[in-house]
Amino acid sequence: MAAARDQERPARIHLKVDTGLGRNGVALDAWDQLLGEAMEYQDQGLLRVVGIFSHLSVADEPERPETDEQLAAFREVLAVAEDAGVDPEVRHLANTPATLSRPDTHFDLVRVGLGIYGLSPFEAQTSAELGLRPAMTLRTLVSQCKQVPDRQGVSYGLRYRTSGPSTLALIPLGYADGVPRVATGGPVRVAGRTYPVVGRIAMDQMVIDLGNIGPAVRTSSAPRRCCSGTGTTAGPRQTTGRWPPARTTTRS
Numbered sequence: 001m002a003a004a005r006d007q008e009r010p011a012r013i014h015l016k017v018d019t020g021l022g023r024n025g026v027a028l029d030a031w032d033q034l035l036g037e038a039m040e041y042q043d044q045g046l047l048r049v050v051g052i053f054s055h056l057s058v059a060d061e062p063e064r065p066e067t068d069e070q071l072a073a074f075r076e077v078l079a080v081a082e083d084a085g086v087d088p089e090v091r092h093l094a095n096t097p098a099t100l101s102r103p104d105t106h107f108d109l110v111r112v113g114l115g116i117y118g119l120s121p122f123e124a125q126t127s128a129e130l131g132l133r134p135a136m137t138l139r140t141l142v143s144q145c146k147q148v149p150d151r152q153g154v155s156y157g158l159r160y161r162t163s164g165p166s167t168l169a170l171i172p173l174g175y176a177d178g179v180p181r182v183a184t185g186g187p188v189r190v191a192g193r194t195y196p197v198v199g200r201i202a203m204d205q206m207v208i209d210l211g212n213i214g215p216a217v218r219t220s221s222a223p224r225r226c227c228s229g230t231g232t233t234a235g236p237r238q239t240t241g242r243w244p245p246a247r248t249t250t251r252s
């Protein structure tokens with residue numbers, strides 16, 4: 001309010017109510033009080049309530065009942081606001097999964113996060129099935145390629161062993177770069193082919209097994225382009241969405 005006074009113009013604000021997520025927003029039983037205070041400031045010309053919103057907790061699990069409960073609570077909140085004379089420009093509730101599956105939650109605008117990255121919020125549907133295109137590409141250069149013998153252990157714990165003479169490629173990305181530490185198995189593309197990460201992901205490095213591709217790569221000193229989680233093109237290059245399953249199914 002001090003800033004609005006200084007600027008001599010009303011702050012445009014969106015009131016947030018917690019309809020069940022248990023995170024930001026005022027609790028339902030404090031909604032009346034917040035509205036009252038907001039209206040007082042609005043009457044003084046210090047603010048204008050332009051929006052009322054809430055955030056969903058389980059819309060990515062369509063079979064759960066909580067989305068309907070939150071929607072009912074949000075409608076109630078809007079009715080109370082209307083009775084109090086609040087006339088917001090926009091009401092908003094839907095996140096990515098609700099935008100894709102629940103038109104009844106759309107109100108005046110939707111707030112899409114995950115979907116902008118082209119990722120599917122649903123376990124049972126891929127990005128491609130939803131018509132979403134992964135928007136991120138993480139690129140780096142292979143920092144080392146070397147031939148190793150059969151049964152070579154890889155990375156901390158030696159949880160992975162080669163099943164024959166093979167070539168290992170070192171990717172200079174790790175959990176310090178945002179790759180989940182437990183994402184062993186995640187797809188990395190090198191020179192047009194996709195390989196899973198093998199062994200534990202370290203702070204700044206991870207390893208892929210190129211298989212028995214022979215001495216051509218072993219003797220090559222030129223770094224090769226590779227990318228992890230490509231997304232700008234469709235088809236088999238769409239690997240971004242495959243990282244989360246790798247994360248949840250790994251046992252390393």
Ligand SMILES: Cc1ncc(COP(=O)(O)O)c(C=O)c1O
Pocket residue numbers: 055094095096097111112113114115121
């Ligand atoms: C308030 C709010 N709205 C929208 C979103 C986007 O959610 P989603 O990534 O499911 O689209 C978030 C994400 O955390 C959020 O906090």
